[in-house]
Amino acid sequence: MPIRFASSALAMALLAAGALADASAQTQLAPPQARITDEVIAADLDAYQALQERLRALNAAGRPLRDYGMAKAQCWLDVSFHEYTRNDRSAFPQAALAESEKLVVLMEQGAHPLPTETPLVNDARYLRDDLWQRLRALQAGPAAACAAQAVACGEVELVHAGNEFNQQQWRHAKPYIQMAEDLVNEAEAAGRQCAVAPATAEGVAATAPLDPLVANVLFDFDRHAYGDIRTYSLESLDRALARIQAEGLSVRAVEVIGHADRMDGRGHDYNEALSARRAETVRAVLVGRGIDNALISYAYRGDREPVQRCEGVKPRAALLECLLPNRRVEVRFVVARPDR
Structure with a gap:
């Protein structure tokens, strides 16, 4: 959600003057050790407010909120402010604020196209390669404009x-990973809603392929039975099924792919078999939820395709929790619109 403060003199002065910062300008927050007085904190809040007002001015001038640059600048601003108010004493609040301001400056100057790279500021850990790949596919796909807002915020x-992971490991990163997963799903849903291409030269409407719906069902370490599934990951499966119904899609096929983490004390073959048993468990779950067994294919990959690496994570309990996304069964619903 956008940050809302009382109007500040600094923000009003910026807007009244119509000032455009040059590309090297950067709002500076007070050093962490100086954030101990009301005056210093108020000045930082004024800085946040001033940048928020510049975004509001861009929107008032006609730049839509769903625009990639607007959305990304807002999300960088929001995460910076979130961590500032949580008393994050690292370089992250300043670095995220700087990324927001870079985009604001470029938009104020009418730059086109805007950059799409997403730096891992403050040396944030690269997490969940699968989500990054889905976001890149959306950004390069035919429905990029429709998905732009959720893609931008998913990247941020x-x-x-990744910053939270570096500071307090996986337990503190999980809420933001969940937010990223939700944003990726929202982006893919938005992309499906505008997946119809313009008419061909023959006058026949061409339909772009619909992105599959993806859900990951996660298992406890060295387990494969229904009772070993993390409950919230089953909820993500049910959300995918509900979205299929809400969007009026038909399921053409379901791909179920089992995985294991790298903790293979019993050997490579054991992890291969464990991932197969997990895939079979999820196949049974899908049949129980009304999916035709004939539509389901399943495969198993053992520990060959991790989506999360947890180098240096200790103790063992923290490492096992960090590796949880690798103990997954990926469910891909291949969908189409019934009338196409």
Whole structure:
């Protein structure tokens, strides 16, 4: 959500003057050790407010909120402010604020196209390669404009999660990973809603392929039974099924792919078999939820395709929790619109 403060003299002065900062300008927050007085904190809040007002001015001038640059600048601003108010004493609040301001400056100057790279500021850990790949596919796909807002914020939340991972490991990164997952799903849903291409030369409407719906069902360490599934990951599966119904899609096929983490004390073959048993468990779950068994294919990959690496994470309990996304069954619903 956008940050809302009382109007500040600094923000009003910026807007009244119509000042455009040059590309090297950067709002500076007070050093962490100086954030101990009301006056210093108030000045920092004024700085946040001033940048928020510049975004509001861009929107008032006609730049839509769903625009990639607007959305990304807002999300960088929001995560910076979130961590500032949580008393994050690292370089992250300043670095995220700087990324927001860079985009604001470029938009104020009418730059086109805007950059799409997403730096891992403050040396944030690169987490969840699968989510990054889905976001890149959306950004390069035919429905990029429709998905732009959720893509932009999904990228920022993955960086936010990586920063939290560095500071307090996986337990503190998880809420932001969940936010990123939700944003990726929202982006893919938005992309499906505008997946119809313009008419061809023959006058026949061409339909772009619909992105599959993806859900990951997660298992406890060295477990594969239904009772070993993390409950919230089953909820993500049910949300995917509900979205299929809400969007009026038909399921053409379901791909179920089992995985294991790298903790293979019993050997490579054991992890291969464990991932197969997990895939079979999820196949049974899908049949129980009304999916035709004939539509389901399943495969198993053992520990060959991790989406999260947890180098240096200790103790063992923290490492096992960090590796949880690798103990997954990926469910891909291949969907189409019934009338196409």
